[in-house]
Every structure is written in C-alpha cells, then in structure tokens.
Amino acid sequence: NLSTIYFVTPTYPRREQVPELTRLAYTLLHVPRLHWIVANDHNACNPYLDTLLNRFGIPYTHLASPMPQRFHKAESKPRGVANRRAAMQWLRQHNITTGVLYFGDDDNTYDLKLFSEIRDTKHVSMFPVGLIANYGISGPVVCKGKVIGFLDSWVAGRRWPVDMAGFAVSLSYMAEHPNASMPYKPGYEEDYFLRSIGLTLDMIEPKGSNCTEILVWHTQTKNHERTMVKLNHEYLDDRSN
Ligand code: UDP
Ligand code: MN
Numbered sequence: 001n002l003s004t005i006y007f008v009t010p011t012y013p014r015r016e017q018v019p020e021l022t023r024l025a026y027t028l029l030h031v032p033r034l035h036w037i038v039a040n041d042h043n044a045c046n047p048y049l050d051t052l053l054n055r056f057g058i059p060y061t062h063l064a065s066p067m068p069q070r071f072h073k074a075e076s077k078p079r080g081v082a083n084r085r086a087a088m089q090w091l092r093q094h095n096i097t098t099g100v101l102y103f104g105d106d107d108n109t110y111d112l113k114l115f116s117e118i119r120d121t122k123h124v125s126m127f128p129v130g131l132i133a134n135y136g137i138s139g140p141v142v143c144k145g146k147v148i149g150f151l152d153s154w155v156a157g158r159r160w161p162v163d164m165a166g167f168a169v170s171l172s173y174m175a176e177h178p179n180a181s182m183p184y185k186p187g188y189e190e191d192y193f194l195r196s197i198g199l200t201l202d203m204i205e206p207k208g209s210n211c212t213e214i215l216v217w218h219t220q221t222k223n224h225e226r227t228m229v230k231l232n233h234e235y236l237d238d239r240s241n
Contacts, residue, residue, distance in 0.1 A: 002033040003119055004099035006171070008087040010065075010080030011106040012041035016221050018052060020106040025056040031115045035099075036060040037090065039083035041067050063090060071184065078184040080105060080164075085182055097175040102168045107221050114215040117207040118168035124194070125205040129163040130217040138163050140204065142211045147204040158191040160199065165216045166190075169197065 007028065011017055021038070028034055036058050040049055043066045053060050065086035071077050084103055091101070100121045104110065118125050126147060128139025134153035138161070141149040152161040167190070174180055177197040182189050208215050 005031065005034045005115060005119060005168075006037055006087075006091060006096070006099055006101050007031075007034055007104050008037045008039065008084055008101065009104055009106050010039050010041065010083030013046070015224060017049075017106070020221060021049075021052060024104075024106055024110075025053075025058060027110050027112070028058055029056060030112050033119075034058065034115070037063065037087045039063040039065040039086050041065060041080075041083055061090060063087065068184070076186045078186050078189070081182055081184050081189055084189075088180065088182070091171065091174075092178075097172050099171045100168050101171055101174060103164045104216075105165065107219060108165050109217040109219045111215040113208070113213070117215065121168045121170045122205060123173045123203045124167055124169050124197070124199055125207045126162065126167045126211070127207040127216070128211050128214050129166045130214040131220075132163055132218050137214065139166060140206055140211045142206045145206065145210060147201060147206055147211075154187070156187060158188065160191045160194040162190050162194070163218060164190050165218060167194070173197070 009021075009024065011021060025036075028036055036053075038049070038053060038060055040046060040063065042064055045062050045064045050062055053062055063083070063086045065083040067077065067082045100118055102118060114127070117127065126140045128137055130137055132138035132153070135151065138152040139150070140147040140162075141151055150161045152163075155161045174197060180196045181193065182196075183192045185192065
C-alpha cells in the first residue's frame with residue numbers, strides 16, 4: 001500500500017521544453033504511485049503539452065501558471081514560483097492530505113532510489129543535491145542519524161539553506177499548516193517555504209544513508225537562445241555589408 005508521490009514540475013515554453021519533459025517522463029515512468037503535476041509558465045493550457053503528456057501514460061495534472069507580469073522585466077526572476085504556488089493551490093483545492101510532495105524541476109536528474117527514499121516521509125525529509133554552485137553539493141550535515149546543520153555555498157542568512165530538490169514534505173503534515181506558501185523572492189523560496197510549514201531541526205528525516213548518497217543532481221541544460229540571437233545578428237550584419 002504505497003503512498004502517492006505528488007511530483008511538482010515547473011516548466012516553461014522554450015526550445016528545450018519538450019526534450020526536458022521527455023527525459024523526465026522516462027524517469028518517472030519507472031516510479032509506481034506517482035502523480036505528476038506539470039505547471040507550465042504560460043497563460044493557458046497548451047494543447048501540444050497535453051498531447052505530449054498524454055503519450056507517456058503517467059497520471060498527471062496540467063496547470064497553466066504564468067509568472068505574474070510584474071516580474072517579466074526583473075533582472076532576477078522568481079523562476080518556477082508561480083508554478084509551485086499553483087500546484088500547492090491545486091493540492092489544497094482537491095483536499096489532498098495524504099501522500100508526499102516533492103518539487104522536481106524539469107531539468108534536474110533523478111536517481112530512482114530517491115522515490116523510494118522520500119515515499120515514507122513523515123514530516124520533512126532531506127538529502128543532498130549534486131552540482132549546486134561552488135561546492136558542487138548542497139545538503140544536510142548529519143551526526144548520529146540527526147541533521148545538525150547544512151553545507152551550502154550560498155547561505156545568505158537563510159535559516160534553511162537548502163535547494164528546492166533537496167527535500168520532500170508529507171501532505172498530512174502540510175495540511176496542519178494551511179498558510180504554507182512560497183514567496184516571489186529569488187534565492188529564498190526554499191527557506192520561506194520551510195519556515196511557513198513550521199520546520200524544526202529535530203523534525204528532519206535524513207535520507208540516502210544519512211545523506212551520504214547523492215540521488216538528485218541540479219543539472220542545467222545549455223540555453224541556446226543567446227547563441228540563436230547572436231547568429232541572427234551575424235546573419236543580419238552579413239546582409240547589410
Ligand atoms: N521556470 C519557469 N519559468 C521561467 C524560468 C524557469 O517556469 O521563466 C522553471 C524551469 O522549467 C525549472 C524551474 O522553473 O523547472 C527552475 O528554473 P531553472 O531550471 O531555469 O533555474 P535554476 O535551476 O537554474 O535555478
Ligand atoms: Mn534548473
């Protein structure tokens with residue numbers, strides 16, 4: 001009797017969207033009892049995305065969750081926040097108070113062991129994330145089976161200096177915190193979210209053999225938009241010469 005994992009994926013329209021979601025889908029297809037919440041940064045549900053998601057045969061919910069207009073010109077954008085907020089609202093509206101919530105971006109890389117590890121999360125489980133910033137890793141420091149601190153190359157005054165992919169939350173625990181929220185504050189989404197659910201250090205369940213294993217990586221796909229723009233400019237320059 002496995003509990004359901006609600007895997008929340010923020011995504012946005014760009015050239016890499018279909019390959020990213022395809023790669024991710026073929027990982028998720030190996031996972032039993034998983035509900036995929038795909039929240040697209042777009043003003044409506046794209047039929048092309050529905051067609052793609054339907055083909056995989058994974059139980060899913062497709063949400064349209066555009067980033068508010070006021071952030072479009074910000075130099076540092078709250079990436080994926082409107083998406084995750086929409087997913088949390090959907091879970092609340094459907095009164096889903098059992099199972100496990102995990103925020104899994106469309107470009108990360110997931111070991112299948114991650115899913116069996118987080119499935120029995122009682123309150124909040126945590127584990128290291130590979131390929132984060134300078135140190136190349138971000139994660140809890142564990143002593144005698146308890147989390148006593150964190151290793152992260154950008155602490156920046158955060159109480160919970162962890163990556164979005166480095167924790168999972170039980171939905172029955174979340175239900176006790178109806179004010180759970182994620183701020184539009186780049187860099188501080190995880191910290192404020194974990195504060196909003198009243199997290200305490202002794203509550204954290206370390207996963208992956210006491211956080212010694214890396215089961216998720218913050219991989220990033222090269223964005224070719226800039227290259228394309230440059231090529232286009234070169235093409236226009238050539239024409240005017
Ligand atoms: N994302 C989004 N809208 C955007 C930029 C990003 O919905 O304008 C999504 C993206 O698909 C990913 C998450 O938000 O799942 C985090 O974005 P990204 O991977 O670009 O950020 P990074 O991992 O570099 O912090
Ligand atoms: Mn990413």
